[in-house]
Amino acid sequence: LFRHVLEAVQHCAxxxxxxxxxxxxxxxxxxxxxxxxxIDFACGTYLQDTGYTQYAGTPSYSPLEWTHFGWYYSKPATICSLGIL
Known part of the structure; x- marks a missing residue:
């Protein structure tokens, strides 16, 4: 099951x-x-090489960088969300 989620995330990327x-x-x-x-891409955005300064997802699944610093990068944030999952 988790492998399917990883494949979906990889496809998105x-x-x-x-x-x-x-x-x-x-x-x-x-x-x-x-x-x-x-499902539910309402909070989604396009990938970028620079950091993000806005977060639109569920706070309890937010990346640690966002919680502590107010910014995050896409790959580490996705890994963090998958780890919480």
């Missing part, structure tokens, strides 16, 4: 998209196949 709200409520699971889908 390959399309230049940062989800920014990875949490259990944004993952749908097809019970017949076990396939997971990442």
């Amino acid at each position: 390959s399309c230049g998209v940062l989800h920014r709200d990875i949490k259990p409520g944004n993952i749908l699971v097809d019970l017949a196949t076990g396939q997971a889908k990442l």
Whole structure:
């Protein structure tokens, strides 16, 4: 199941998209196949090389850099959200 979530996140990144709200409520699971889908891109944005200074996702899944410094980078933030998940 988690592998499917990782594949979805990787697909988003390959399309230049940062989800920014990875949490259990944004993952749908097809019970017949076990396939997971990442949904709700309302908080998403385009990937950028520079840091982000705005966060639109669920606070309890926010990256630690955002909580402590008010900025974050896409890859570490995504890894942090996946770790919390």
